[in-house]
Amino acid sequence: MSGDQPVPEPPAFPGRRWLLPSAVLDPAQDPGSGRPRRRPRRTARDWVVDFTCFLLAVGIGLLALDTVNKEAGLPDGYAALDQVLGALACAALWLRRRWPTGLAVAMVPVCFVSATAGGAGVVALFTLTVHRPFRYVAWVGGVSLLLNPLFYWLRPDPDLSYPWSVFLSVVLTGATVGWGMFVRSKRQLMLSFRDRARRAETEAALRAEQAQRLAREAIAREMHDVLAHRLTLLSVHAGALEFRPDAPRAEIVRAAGVIRESAHEALQDLREIIGVLRAGDSDDAGRPQPTLAALDGLVAESRVAGMKVVLDHHVTDPAAVPASLGRTAYRIAQECLTNARKHAPGAEVTVTVSGAPREGLTVRVRNPAPPGEVPPVPGSGQGLIGLTERATLAGGRLEHGPEADGGFEVRAWLPWD
The missing domain is CATH 3.30.565.10 (Histidine kinase-like ATPase, C-terminal domain)
Structure with missing residues (x-):
């Protein structure tokens, strides 16, 4: 039964929507809209768990059948009804994944009437504990505990005294609820670990993306600061030559020299920045920084x-x-x-x-x-x-x-x- 898949109670994360894997969500509803959707197919592990629960309920029912046959003064028709209800209860366990609360509630009156349905009642209570919050378990388990003394008063066990029968039923109910809560807590813990791992991966990806963005911005800023100075010299002196074609020869030669030198320096700066990008280290690659x-x-x-x-x-x-x-x-x-x-x-x-x-x-x-x-x-x-x-x-x-x-x-x- 420990392989059963619960629907855990989502922990509170302010400002963050709690996302759960599809295997643990309510298969009858879509997680985004709450509308009905197709149930996911059972996996091989799910089939093994369901068969195990069914066989366990049948085994407990067969043990109870021997007790029913030993009860003195029990009408034959009532004994047959007890067995029919027990068989139907065991068959209904195949619906426990879809309707855990409804099945557990239905098992309370059935188990009060039928002793052979006790195994199915135990499995239904365990399923309810794993799949639903504790308030549901408290109501169903509390009603069962209140009805057990009356059940054994009306139908005493031929092999056990009345106090022992009540005591064992209370112990069995408490053990079932405790085991279910343990499984539920374990599943919630695993889900929280998975959620933390997903959030850590997402945050790491965001940090890496931010670091890359900042690096690109720094490179773009450095390229602008380095090249703008050189290219502005080119633009200014080229514009002067364009607007003053009749300038003195000495001035034209000086402007051409500035253009040549600026173009050379701009090319050197561009090679330096490319070297920095290839090396990945702006402090050690290329020429010394100013x-x-x-x-x-x-x-x-x-x-x-x-x-x-x-x-x-x-x-x-x-x-x-x-x-x-x-x-x-x-x-x-x-x-x-x-x-x-x-x-x-x-x-x-x-x-x-x-x-x-x-x-x-x-x-x-x-x-x-x-x-x-x-x-x-x-x-x-x-x-x-x-x-x-x-x-x-x-x-x-x-x-x-x-x-x-x-x-x-x-x-x-x-x-x-």
């Missing part, structure tokens, strides 16, 4: 490209800045210089870096209104969004916006532990 100490080189490169940049550096020892913090500050300054070159050509850009340990690192990039007409340069605004995300991931904050005089300022604060 730090705050490389900010001077970035400003010098921008000046060579024709920008007016003023660097106001108040960090005494840039090499003491943590690598991740310096890289974030470098990328912020790089993106701001790129935007200033696109949207405020000819304006003087001021880059201010200040801070100390436990006070944080502040990066401020400001440019006034452009001195002349700004040629149309494509832009999606993703750079500032990426900078905000980068600063937030580093535990800091970033603010940006236009000023009253037509200029633009970006101010970022990053924690420096």
Whole structure:
């Protein structure tokens, strides 16, 4: 009987729907809509369990039949009725999976009338205990215990005294209920373990998916920050050559040199990012990542490209800045210089870096209104969004916006532990 499949009482998980395997759900209802559905076919194990329960009930009924034959003064017609009811009760056990409560309730009056139906009553009570909450078992088992003393008073056992008969019936009922509750608890425990395992697998898959998404976002942000600077140089100087075909030869040569150098650097940066993707380690693959100490080189490169940049550096020892913090500050300054070159050509850009340990690192990039007409340069605004995300991931904050005089300022604060 331990192989019987119960319908456990779903445990309480706030905000989460409890899903059970189809083998333990009520086969008469669909779990989503509650509408009737086709019953699942019995497995080979189910058939073995059902046959075992049937044979057990028949065996107990045959033992009770011997007692019925020994009862003195029992009419022959009543003895035949007892046997017929016992046979019908054993046959009804094949319905115990579908109607455990109805079968157990029907067995109470049948067992009060028929002694040979006692085995079927025990199996029905066990099935009810396994499949239904304890309140059903308490009602059915309590009524059975109340009727047992009256049954043995009306039909005393020829081999046992009245107290022993009542005592053994109480022990048998208690053992049946206890065994059923043990099986039910074991099944519920196994189901909870399976549910936890499924939830753990789902959460692990979600964590892995989130990690992949964050990695893709980090790679996309890095590609934008690295390549946007180079490609903006290409766009600006190519646009200058397009709109000023009559420019002096020296200026054309300088612009062509900047375009060539920027294209070469962009290709190198792209190869570096591809190397990082292949190696799977952004810290060890490719060329060394920029730090705050490389900010001077970035400003010098921008000046060579024709920008007016003023660097106001108040960090005494840039090499003491943590690598991740310096890289974030470098990328912020790089993106701001790129935007200033696109949207405020000819304006003087001021880059201010200040801070100390436990006070944080502040990066401020400001440019006034452009001195002349700004040629149309494509832009999606993703750079500032990426900078905000980068600063937030580093535990800091970033603010940006236009000023009253037509200029633009970006101010970022990053924690420096």
